[in-house]
Amino acid sequence: MDSMAVFLSLLFSSFFSILIFFLFRSSSFALRKLRLPPGNLGLPFVGETLQLISAYKTENPEPFIDERVARFGTLFTTHVFGEPTVFSADSETNRFILQNEGKLFESSYPSSISNLLGRHSLLLMRGSLHKRMHSLTMSFANSSIIRDHLLIDIDRLVRLNLESWSDRVFLMEEAKKITFELTLKQLMSFDPCEWTESLRKEYVLVIEGFFTIPLPFFSTTYRRAIQARTKVAEALSLVVRRRRGESERGERKNDMLEALLDGDGGGGGFSDEEIVDFLVALLVAGYETTSTIMTLAVKFLTETPLALAQLTEEHDEIRAKKGESEPLTWNDYKSMPFTQCVVNETLRVANIISGVFRRAMTDVNIEGYTIPKGWKVFVSFRAVHLDHDHFKDARSFNPWRWQSNSGATSSGNVFTPFGGGPRRCPGYELARVELSVFLHHLVTRFSWVPAEEDKLVFFPTTRTQKRYPINVQRRNVSNPCKE
Numbered sequence: 001m002d003s004m005a006v007f008l009s010l011l012f013s014s015f016f017s018i019l020i021f022f023l024f025r026s027s028s029f030a031l032r033k034l035r036l037p038p039g040n041l042g043l044p045f046v047g048e049t050l051q052l053i054s055a056y057k058t059e060n061p062e063p064f065i066d067e068r069v070a071r072f073g074t075l076f077t078t079h080v081f082g083e084p085t086v087f088s089a090d091s092e093t094n095r096f097i098l099q100n101e102g103k104l105f106e107s108s109y110p111s112s113i114s115n116l117l118g119r120h121s122l123l124l125m126r127g128s129l130h131k132r133m134h135s136l137t138m139s140f141a142n143s144s145i146i147r148d149h150l151l152i153d154i155d156r157l158v159r160l161n162l163e164s165w166s167d168r169v170f171l172m173e174e175a176k177k178i179t180f181e182l183t184l185k186q187l188m189s190f191d192p193c194e195w196t197e198s199l200r201k202e203y204v205l206v207i208e209g210f211f212t213i214p215l216p217f218f219s220t221t222y223r224r225a226i227q228a229r230t231k232v233a234e235a236l237s238l239v240v241r242r243r244r245g246e247s248e249r250g251e252r253k254n255d256m257l258e259a260l261l262d263g264d265g266g267g268g269g270f271s272d273e274e275i276v277d278f279l280v281a282l283l284v285a286g287y288e289t290t291s292t293i294m295t296l297a298v299k300f301l302t303e304t305p306l307a308l309a310q311l312t313e314e315h316d317e318i319r320a321k322k323g324e325s326e327p328l329t330w331n332d333y334k335s336m337p338f339t340q341c342v343v344n345e346t347l348r349v350a351n352i353i354s355g356v357f358r359r360a361m362t363d364v365n366i367e368g369y370t371i372p373k374g375w376k377v378f379v380s381f382r383a384v385h386l387d388h389d390h391f392k393d394a395r396s397f398n399p400w401r402w403q404s405n406s407g408a409t410s411s412g413n414v415f416t417p418f419g420g421g422p423r424r425c426p427g428y429e430l431a432r433v434e435l436s437v438f439l440h441h442l443v444t445r446f447s448w449v450p451a452e453e454d455k456l457v458f459f460p461t462t463r464t465q466k467r468y469p470i471n472v473q474r475r476n477v478s479n480p481c482k483e
């Protein structure tokens with residue numbers, strides 16, 4: 001049923017957009033005079049969507065971009081997901097687009113996604129409200145907050161999770177569980193319990209809705225996601241209401257929800273509905289991304305034994321100076337130079353967020369071409385991260401490249417896994433810390449081998465097909481160096 005829905009939806013949305021495009025192109029003299037970036041609009045209705053999907057469903061989607069860059073250059077026009085889209089594979093153009101958020105371009109999500117996120121989500125906010133809420137989010141996840149408040153719980157929850165592992169785990173599942181528990185703790189001070197686990201089950205259904213075709217009539221997954229979204233919102237509303245009462249009585253907690261309830265702390269004045277939407281968006285933004293980066297770091301390390309050995313040595317040295325279950329400190333985190341190389345390289349090669357969509361707010365002239373008002377633009381981080389001009393031997397996993405300098409062979413802002421401009425990911429440091437702590441406990445506690453061969457694919461999201469099953473073996477933690 002879902003593949004039928006995919007097809008019908010593509011047909012439906014593509015039909016209207018392509019009709020509008022051709023009407024626009026043939027009837028508007030002004031537009032005909034515009035110099036569009038060169039490219040190919042592909043087949044009627046579907047454009048080049050099917051080529052893109054079939055490329056991104058493989059381990060090597062690069063030919064889709066490579067072929068078009070070779071033919072048309074780093075700024076080209078295509079037609080994907082129902083709309084003509086200008087695709088940027090150029091770091092300077094990407095920077096220009098991201099920096100001009102709210103002036104020349106604005107972020108744009110289809111209504112199916114907005115429905116699941118909730119209309120008061122940070123991802124959908126614009127203008128001064130966005131600025132204020134983005135900086136509030138930054139202030140909840142910045143380095144000093146992580147150092148002084150969050151790190152201790154990250155360490156404890158990661159450790160607790162790993163201690164409960166059986167001999168065979170699906171790493172992606174475990175990483176998701178960890179990430180969800182961490183986020184709930186950070187946002188609302190909840191420790192894992194039956195309530196958090198049942199919330200997670202509903203929440204998983206919401207997430208599935210993001211990656212399906214949003215036709216409620218055809219797609220049971222989307223229908224289920226909308227229902228689950230209502231249940232998640234109801235559960236969170238109860239929490240917000242209770243906490244509002246506590247906060248008014250002076251019982252304060254040190255978490256994101258408090259900041260949202262607190263009139264003096266940058267938040268305040270928000271309705272329960274606004275707060276719930278905000279919390280749901282934060283849960284969404286950090287969940288799939290951080291758990292995937294955890295899984296892929298392990299996959300890449302497993303396939304690069306020398307890197308795994310060096311990483312393990314770094315963490316064994318840190319652990320050897322501490323008690324078996326003594327938590328990691330900020331100083332420990334700051335003494336993991338090779339881990340940071342692994343984190344950077346995983347972000348660069350994996351491209352969890354391969355790029356972001358924007359919409360032109362006015363006709364925009366770039367590189368001698370015009371992007372017409374209302375057109376969609378795709379800012380591809382992936383194309384830049386995997387460009388040989390910027391990174392030597394760009395398509396292989398080589399954490400050592402980050403040891404000597406910025407990792408890049410060219411200057412400029414070419415490493416942007418967390419985006420840029422006013423919408424740059426506010427969770428960038430948090431994600432790095434969570435991944436580093438996870439790697440620490442994993443390599444000091446376990447050795448592992450893949451239980452099955454598993455393939456990395458990039459559509460509908462970056463993921464491994466089988467959730468990366470591994471067979472794990474406990475190491476002698478009390479003295480890991482003497483194995």
Ligand code: HEM
Pocket residue numbers: 107122123124134137141281282285286287289290293352353356357417418419420422423424425426427428430431
């Ligand atoms: C490896 C993990 C992560 C990656 C690769 C990642 C990547 C990104 C990227 C590329 C954007 C920019 C989107 C855009 O420009 O439209 C973004 C936005 C965002 N991220 Fe992350 N992220 C990660 C983890 C997190 C975490 C842990 C949080 C939790 C605080 C988070 C919260 C957000 C939020 C709230 C936004 C929206 C910002 C806005 O629109 O102003 N992310 N992320």
